[in-house]
Amino acid sequence: MTVTEYVEKWFEKAKSDLHCARVMSNGEQPEWYIACFHCQQAMEKALKAYLVFKDIEPPKIHNLSRLCRMCTEHDKSFAAIFEVCANMSLYLADVRYPDNELCVGETEVKSALENAQAVFDFCRSKTGSGLG
Numbered sequence: 001m002t003v004t005e006y007v008e009k010w011f012e013k014a015k016s017d018l019h020c021a022r023v024m025s026n027g028e029q030p031e032w033y034i035a036c037f038h039c040q041q042a043m044e045k046a047l048k049a050y051l052v053f054k055d056i057e058p059p060k061i062h063n064l065s066r067l068c069r070m071c072t073e074h075d076k077s078f079a080a081i082f083e084v085c086a087n088m089s090l091y092l093a094d095v096r097y098p099d100n101e102l103c104v105g106e107t108e109v110k111s112a113l114e115n116a117q118a119v120f121d122f123c124r125s126k127t128g129s130g131l132g
Contacts, residue, residue, distance in 0.1 A: 003055060010049030010058075014120055017042035021114040023115065025109045026124055032104045033091075039109075039116035040064065047071055047085070049092035050078075053127040064089045071123075081122055084115045 001009075021038035024031040040062075047067040048058035054074045061067065064085035072078040093111065 003052065005052045007049050010045050010052055010106075011124060011127075014042045014045035014049065017045060018113075018116055018120060021109075021113055024107075025113065030106070030109070032106065032109045035106050035109045036091040036112045039112035040088050042116045043085060043088055043119045046120045050075075050123045050126055062089075063093050065093075075126060077126075081119055084119060088112065088115055090120075 016110055017038045021035040021042065024038065042089035044062055044067065047064065047070075050071050051058045051067070054071075055120050056070070056074075058067070059070075065082065068085040072082065100118055
């Protein structure tokens with residue numbers, strides 16, 4: 001598999017997480033915490049796509065702050081999305097377990113979806129990926 005193909009596979013996975021987040025945030029009984037989790041996952045995969053683009057095997061970590069710092073080492077403009085990444089990291093574990101569940105509602109999901117799409121688009125623009 002070429003680097004370009006591998007990058008595209010990461011973006012396809014991220015796009016799938018964005019789709020799941022949108023589906024889970026709609027309907028008669030929206031699952032807002034699951035939608036936020038998928039937003040975090042989409043951002044993680046988009047950041048990893050950029051690392052692959054830079055010929056770096058992405059580490060098997062989920063910390064968006066750390067991944068964003070790694071990206072910033074290769075392109076300083078990633079500093080512009082660092083705070084968003086740091087804030088979204090809480091949706092990895094805290095929303096999935098009953099003893100740590102955050103108060104997640106429609107407002108948080110809307111923000112999470114906007115942030116995830118923005119990071120996805122930002123990373124995609126840095127790789128020249130044509131995936132829509």
